[in-house]
Amino acid sequence: MPQNRQHNRQSKPSRQPRSASVPAGRAPAAAPVERRIPRLARLPRPVYARMESLPAGSLARRHTHDWVQLSYAISGVLEIRTATASFVAPPQRAIWIPAGIEHEVRTTASTEMRSLYLDSAVTTWAPPDCHVLAVSPLVRELILAVGTLPVEYDEEGPAGRLVATLLDQLAALPQVAFNLPLPRDARLLKVCSALQTAPDDTRSLAAWGEVAGLSERSLARLFRDETGLSFGDWRLRLRLLLALGALERGERVTRVALDCGYASTSAFIAAFRRAFGSTPLAMFGRGAR
Numbered sequence: 001m002p003q004n005r006q007h008n009r010q011s012k013p014s015r016q017p018r019s020a021s022v023p024a025g026r027a028p029a030a031a032p033v034e035r036r037i038p039r040l041a042r043l044p045r046p047v048y049a050r051m052e053s054l055p056a057g058s059l060a061r062r063h064t065h066d067w068v069q070l071s072y073a074i075s076g077v078l079e080i081r082t083a084t085a086s087f088v089a090p091p092q093r094a095i096w097i098p099a100g101i102e103h104e105v106r107t108t109a110s111t112e113m114r115s116l117y118l119d120s121a122v123t124t125w126a127p128p129d130c131h132v133l134a135v136s137p138l139v140r141e142l143i144l145a146v147g148t149l150p151v152e153y154d155e156e157g158p159a160g161r162l163v164a165t166l167l168d169q170l171a172a173l174p175q176v177a178f179n180l181p182l183p184r185d186a187r188l189l190k191v192c193s194a195l196q197t198a199p200d201d202t203r204s205l206a207a208w209g210e211v212a213g214l215s216e217r218s219l220a221r222l223f224r225d226e227t228g229l230s231f232g233d234w235r236l237r238l239r240l241l242l243a244l245g246a247l248e249r250g251e252r253v254t255r256v257a258l259d260c261g262y263a264s265t266s267a268f269i270a271a272f273r274r275a276f277g278s279t280p281l282a283m284f285g286r287g288a289r
Helices: 137-146 157-171 188-197 207-210 218-227 231-248 252-261 267-274 282-289
Strands: 047-054 056-063 068-075 078-083 084-087 093-097 103-107 111-118 131-134 177-183
Touching: 047 137, 047 157, 056 084, 068 078, 068 084, 068 137, 078 093, 084 093, 084 131, 084 231, 111 137, 137 157, 177 231, 188 207, 188 218, 188 231, 207 231, 218 231, 231 252, 231 267, 231 282, 252 267, 252 282, 267 282
Parallel strands: none
Antiparallel strands: 047 111, 056 103, 068 093, 068 111, 078 084, 078 103, 084 177, 093 131
């Protein structure tokens, strides 16, 4: 693959507002491995491909781009954090980041990442917010093929037609619920922070209402108003998203289920299948034992 061309101006670093966070399972905390953001003054073509091998615990600090970014992990688990949510992509999923959205990028395991930078002019069909996409086998192969093109590929030749096919296929990919919205209300954030630290905490909604200084009914209403999810659905999604990094690292399904607050492995697998349309074994292969 030809070397990526670098230009003079760096993608814009941003100030550090509060960010939504999905902790990376129960692995011991370690200092992040900081990743340099590529320097690009402009895109050399409407679609610009990059490939990176990222170590576990890598971090690209908060920044913005003047273009759309599609982050896709061939292996490993990617997490994109914005000011209001976290977006998690295990293998065969990709995260769509619109131009101008402040974000940071983290990995929970060694990750092979393929990134596409796309001119907003060729993605007018895309929603204006971050989201996670289910990557089809065809799109996977197209991403890999586009990654082998010269930086300044011939837009009128076969390379340009390949890129056009990729864009058509990207427009048709379905969104999947691998995101965790975060409320802004300080009382709800207190509850969310506690659950992120201890996802196996099984306290009832009424008990969490006491923590937040709210009645059970008020907590339930406010939680739905601010996140779009019921408290129970939010906690379920948190637990399952937390499980992705641990499963990718090869932790046993039984251990992951217990860490996520499930009384049995079968209940965890059933919830995982309902949420993600796949079992841990099907998603992560032999690593999910």
